[in-house]
Amino acid sequence: MQRLLGNLRIQIPEQLYVKDPDSSDLGKKIVEHSILLIEELGFESFTFKKLGIAIGSPESTVYRYFENKHKLLLYLTSWYWGWLEYKVAFATANIKSCEQQLENSIRAICETVEEDQDFSHINEEKLQKIVISESSKAFLTKEIDSENKNGYFQSYKNLVERLEGIISGLNPQYPFPKTLASTLLESNHLQKFFGAHIPGITDIAHSDEDVIAFFKSMTFSTLNYGS
């Protein structure tokens, strides 16, 4: 995909941070190194103490930006969803054919990020790996209802809504556009994870093309547009 606009900002629900990490160098450093560390250690072994050491600041400083590591994960995943929505919007802009719009969206969703892009301190490649392995832990909690009520998942909803529009554009009668959209998003991660780690339960190998072929076939036939 083409480079993104340098001065673009991804909007994150402000309930997710104590102090906007985008408002200071230290904040950006916290986000930057949290991505590197979570990718390296996994979310369970990641701690604010280790993050403090990585950025050369005491643990307590991290707490001035994020209440806890769960909220930090929500922040990172929200950033990713916002970024992906932007990618989808870009990939479908000026495309007349609904079919083509949906195909481009599927590609945007399933494409593995190969290199660091433009958002300065955010390493999109590693962030995508985090989202694949850790993002579902951000909502599979006992606090889900109150957190959803508080708008913690707004970025995800926005993305699903955008995809819903594209799906309904292609087949306005289809009764499950949102379900299809969220299935696409989540299953993409799961299948990539299975392909890399539990190959016995998927036919997906390592190339993106397998995943894309699977989801294109699934989506278009479900919508009665036999691909």
Add this chain to the structure above:
Amino acid sequence: MQRLLGNLRIQIPEQLYVKDPDSSDLGKKIVEHSILLIEELGFESFTFKKLGIAIGSPESTVYRYFENKHKLLLYLTSWYWGWLEYKVAFATANIKSCEQQLENSIRAICETVEEDQDFSHINEEKLQKIVISESSKAFLTKEIDSENKNGYFQSYKNLVERLEGIISGLNPQYPFPKTLASTLLESNHLQKFFGAHIPGITDIAHSDEDVIAFFKSMTFSTLNYGS
């Protein structure tokens, strides 16, 4: 679904426990109360200490059966997959039509367990809730590769293989039978969870019929058997 056979045993990979919990009353009590507690508290807040209190035994006793709570979760999910495979096998036995076999399998997968069934100390209703909210945490870890190598996910693989056979029976040319099977299993959980907790990203309400309709349509059209 009809009652299951009383004297049936679900086989669990023995790497998942230190001592077979099925071999003693205390072991069964541990499993029984772990289901109740995890369902109540969520996996993050569940501890062996609390479990010890629930069964009136010291924490250290629990450790004699399970190395840690992660392995206990793997044990419980393996049990569930084994049980579901049994349900699928039963629901497709003596059915000639591949189409009908697949439809029955989808129903078996998506059916919400309404009441406690036959396996004495296991509360299937609560176990299913646990599987919906917690099971993905059992594989989304940094230890996945070695654990997969050690056979921790054998029960899941068996189930996917069985579904693969049914899918390939209907359309032997379809290139992604395992991917479709695992997508079905995982997406069913996610969509149920979304329906209950993040309704904005799904069209699924609370009845099983929505989920079943979605997955039937998705599966049959993908396999070129327009439902």
Add this chain to the structure above:
DNA sequence: CAAATATAATAGTATTACTATCATAACTGC
């Protein structure tokens, strides 16, 4: 009945996930 095994009772340890306090540095308004 002896020996092995299972469980209970209790203690201890490193780490985690915070919270609190105080000092100092840096920026802001006037």
Add this chain to the structure above:
DNA sequence: GCAGTTATGATAGTAATACTATTATATTTG
């Protein structure tokens, strides 16, 4: 260029978690 505010650093402390270890007492088995 100084006063006041705000951000960060340095350090300490605490309850809970995830274990490990030890010893005593039941219970089962040969």
